[in-house]
Amino acid sequence: MQSQNSIIDWEAMSLRFVFTALTAIAVVFLIGPSLIVILTSLTASQSLKFPPDGLSLRWYVALLNADQMQQAAWTSLVVAFWAAVLSAVLGTAAALAISRSNSTAGRAFDMLFMSPLLLPALAFGFAALVFIYQLGLRPSIPFLVLGHVVVCVPFVLRTTLAALTQLDPALLDASASLGASRWMTFRRVILPLIGRGVGAGSFLAFMASFDNVPVSLFLADERTEVLPIHLWQQIETNLDVRTAAASGLIVILTLLLMLLAERFAGLTRQMR
Amino acid sequence: MQSGDLKLVLPLAALFAVFFIAPLCVLVVMSLSTDAEMHRLTVAHYVKFFTDAFNYSILWNTIVLGVKATLLCLLFGYPIAWVCSRAKSRWQAVLLFLVILPIMTSVVVRTFSWIVILGRQGVLNQIAMGLGLTSEPLRLLFTEFGVVIVLAQVQMPLMVLPILTVMSKTDPNLADASRALGAGEWRTLWKVTLPLSLPGVIAGCILTYSASVTAFVTQTLIGGARLVYMPLHIYQQAIGANNWPFAAAISIIFMFAVLIVVYLLNLLTQVTPAAAKS
Amino acid sequence: MTNRISRRHLLGAGAALGAASFLPVSGFAQGKHLVAATFPGTWNEAHRQYLAPAFTKRTGASVTQSILLGNDQLSRLIAAKGGKPPFDVALFDRPQVLDAAKQGLIAEYPVAKSANYKDLLPEFQDKWGPCISMQIIGIGYNPKKIKTPPKSWDALWDPQYKGRVGLTALNSQLGIAFLAEINRLRGGNEGNFEPAFKALRELLPNVGAIGANLGAYATLWQQEQVDIAPYNFNFVQTLKGKDVPVELSIPTTGPVGWTTSMHVVVNAAEPDLAVQYIDTHLDPVVQSAMLKPPYDVIPTNSKVKLEGAITNSIAKSHADLAKIRSFEWEKLNPQRGALIERFNREIKL
Numbered sequence: 001m002q003s004q005n006s007i008i009d010w011e012a013m014s015l016r017f018v019f020t021a022l023t024a025i026a027v028v029f030l031i032g033p034s035l036i037v038i039l040t041s042l043t044a045s046q047s048l049k050f051p052p053d054g055l056s057l058r059w060y061v062a063l064l065n066a067d068q069m070q071q072a073a074w075t076s077l078v079v080a081f082w083a084a085v086l087s088a089v090l091g092t093a094a095a096l097a098i099s100r101s102n103s104t105a106g107r108a109f110d111m112l113f114m115s116p117l118l119l120p121a122l123a124f125g126f127a128a129l130v131f132i133y134q135l136g137l138r139p140s141i142p143f144l145v146l147g148h149v150v151v152c153v154p155f156v157l158r159t160t161l162a163a164l165t166q167l168d169p170a171l172l173d174a175s176a177s178l179g180a181s182r183w184m185t186f187r188r189v190i191l192p193l194i195g196r197g198v199g200a201g202s203f204l205a206f207m208a209s210f211d212n213v214p215v216s217l218f219l220a221d222e223r224t225e226v227l228p229i230h231l232w233q234q235i236e237t238n239l240d241v242r243t244a245a246a247s248g249l250i251v252i253l254t255l256l257l258m259l260l261a262e263r264f265a266g267l268t269r270q271m272r
Numbered sequence: 273m274q275s276g277d278l279k280l281v282l283p284l285a286a287l288f289a290v291f292f293i294a295p296l297c298v299l300v301v302m303s304l305s306t307d308a309e310m311h312r313l314t315v316a317h318y319v320k321f322f323t324d325a326f327n328y329s330i331l332w333n334t335i336v337l338g339v340k341a342t343l344l345c346l347l348f349g350y351p352i353a354w355v356c357s358r359a360k361s362r363w364q365a366v367l368l369f370l371v372i373l374p375i376m377t378s379v380v381v382r383t384f385s386w387i388v389i390l391g392r393q394g395v396l397n398q399i400a401m402g403l404g405l406t407s408e409p410l411r412l413l414f415t416e417f418g419v420v421i422v423l424a425q426v427q428m429p430l431m432v433l434p435i436l437t438v439m440s441k442t443d444p445n446l447a448d449a450s451r452a453l454g455a456g457e458w459r460t461l462w463k464v465t466l467p468l469s470l471p472g473v474i475a476g477c478i479l480t481y482s483a484s485v486t487a488f489v490t491q492t493l494i495g496g497a498r499l500v501y502m503p504l505h506i507y508q509q510a511i512g513a514n515n516w517p518f519a520a521a522i523s524i525i526f527m528f529a530v531l532i533v534v535y536l537l538n539l540l541t542q543v544t545p546a547a548a549k550s
Numbered sequence: 551m552t553n554r555i556s557r558r559h560l561l562g563a564g565a566a567l568g569a570a571s572f573l574p575v576s577g578f579a580q581g582k583h584l585v586a587a588t589f590p591g592t593w594n595e596a597h598r599q600y601l602a603p604a605f606t607k608r609t610g611a612s613v614t615q616s617i618l619l620g621n622d623q624l625s626r627l628i629a630a631k632g633g634k635p636p637f638d639v640a641l642f643d644r645p646q647v648l649d650a651a652k653q654g655l656i657a658e659y660p661v662a663k664s665a666n667y668k669d670l671l672p673e674f675q676d677k678w679g680p681c682i683s684m685q686i687i688g689i690g691y692n693p694k695k696i697k698t699p700p701k702s703w704d705a706l707w708d709p710q711y712k713g714r715v716g717l718t719a720l721n722s723q724l725g726i727a728f729l730a731e732i733n734r735l736r737g738g739n740e741g742n743f744e745p746a747f748k749a750l751r752e753l754l755p756n757v758g759a760i761g762a763n764l765g766a767y768a769t770l771w772q773q774e775q776v777d778i779a780p781y782n783f784n785f786v787q788t789l790k791g792k793d794v795p796v797e798l799s800i801p802t803t804g805p806v807g808w809t810t811s812m813h814v815v816v817n818a819a820e821p822d823l824a825v826q827y828i829d830t831h832l833d834p835v836v837q838s839a840m841l842k843p844p845y846d847v848i849p850t851n852s853k854v855k856l857e858g859a860i861t862n863s864i865a866k867s868h869a870d871l872a873k874i875r876s877f878e879w880e881k882l883n884p885q886r887g888a889l890i891e892r893f894n895r896e897i898k899l
Binding site for chain 1: 278279280281283284285287288291292294295296298299302310347348349351352354355356365367369370371372373374376377378379380381382384385386387388389394395425428429456457458461478479482485486488489492493502503506507510511516519520523524526527530531534
């Protein structure tokens, strides 16, 4: 694999150097902001400066009194939970159907279900709002959940389909020939094997819903405040360090959740 | 057996029919209506959009923004994918984790960090002035350049992952063969690696472009909403001005703008496999 | 095996969360719940710090305070007309009150249910809803860069401030009031805004940044991206409290302002709680607390003595408050949309 001569291969090294340098910069670029926001939130003063004036946990303590922020966080959690569950159930069923079908119908459905990732979610959010009003109804939590399911189910579909393609059809044949019903085969053979794929997809769907802004902008209103929009409002209108503390908390929690997902569902392997 | 299996797709298909396709259809009708009650039809909103410089300049700026952010993403994302695909398994997992982590973190949080970094006395200016690169603090916040930088960082994982997927499926023997035949590293990159990874690059560009043009939070927090792009325009017309028909027209135009670019990028995938094989 | 146990734990946790979410989403806060609108900046901070706790102590109910500019509140209420409104208490500047009343969006204020109403100064009482404060605009400046306080609006046009002047978009009351005042000083009136736009075009070379909203405006000050700009008295005080170098100077032409009031929205989900919320804001205890730095909210209750930064430049007594100049909003209102659009087109950096 090395070049033919044993003297230093400047050319190879130059490429490797340039690319590694770019990668290093990019990694700093990717991770730096999150680190900076955590450090900024540990400031003892009232201003958002980096490096911070003194270190203190006072803003994290202040979060304990942030009733409205906690309420928004809770709403987001509940909505994300139901969006993930519905995405997992509906998405897995659809993935099973699509993976087994060889017809154009199957491919058409695949494209349809993936399209929310390409179409601007903002346009969809607004369309959903208009639709709800035309039905004579008003936005509410159930509609918000359904809206999130539409934009989150593609994640479940992708990872589950990927897991299903690695499933050996011989296993299914064996199970059927041993007399197991379709449901039994699903529960005992298929599900354990694609479990990690479904798990990874559901995790992605959960995070996507928790973080969703474009759909929530239209389907969540003042009575059903969700966390990202609450934070966005705060940032747009205030210079509040509590927002930095909330951000720091979210970064840390995300990191923990991702470590868990990596440990139990092999997240990075599912996305390779 | 096929038709029985396809039955499982029905629940999700039903949801999409009712809550995705139907709303989009209603949106189209709304965009062609004179008022929110949809009494009469008209193309006035589309005409207004395309004849008014203020409006179509917003569309143009949004597309340009997406292109710039995508190119910047590509510049840094390709090397990451390249390094990652050649790294040992343990490093690969770590690098991948670091790439995925930002996209899991709330977009509001990540954009907020940039406000701290890009400000007049923010980190970037502190470094630049400290290094003597500039005597006056750079104006980065509330500029298009600032938005491009932040978008590139926020969407980078979307560029890296598809390229990485394609690269890890590519036969490493091909690159080895190229080198064994005497081509240097750069030439190998240009003639072998790049064409083979092009489907991943295009997929990454499609995802990054789509995400960048619809990035409402980043555009408004960093651009400062004096820089009005399509997402904010839609929001302002829909919620601020209550002008639903016009907002609907803008939304439809926006969707087409995204789809057309995606379609064009997709065409490139049709062209490249032939080139790669030659 | 470890995999199965851990999966079971996860499922268990998931089930618990699912069961918990069958509780009503707003059951996180016990008891009744009110949704009230508030303005960005000083307002939502003062409301969160003083008004919400006082309200909860008085009624036992919790409150969500949504940050919405007056215009946006109007839009939301118009969109939701006929059904339940997205919030129960509206916070409006004088111009929006007229619009909202005309469109049947707010209810007449039930004076009988509001104990503190009778103590308000007469100019702050109104059948549609009591005024909870006044807002004054002046020239905000960075005292570190500008040593002598500017005494006239014309200072903004001074070439020495090239690229250092800030402006705010017209969707906020601050922007409209500034436009109207410049218009008046340059010879225009509520029917003719040409002088104002001419003046703004002349100002453009000096303008360093245009804040799209009041929060972005605050960022401009904090980042020291502007040195001089029209600004709101209360917001300046709040920023000073956050160690941002900014001061307010009232020009010799006198303080200009408008009243800000709270209203019960028609079809509110909790109309009685709404009245109690507004009445809490009229309470002398609450108004005295908000009068203190860093909020310096101008009180409207006659039982509250004026003190602090207000007495320095704005008003020394209640009689002075009544004399602060305002505009003819009835004439200005209908042009608002057109003015905003014209501003967005012509005044661009």
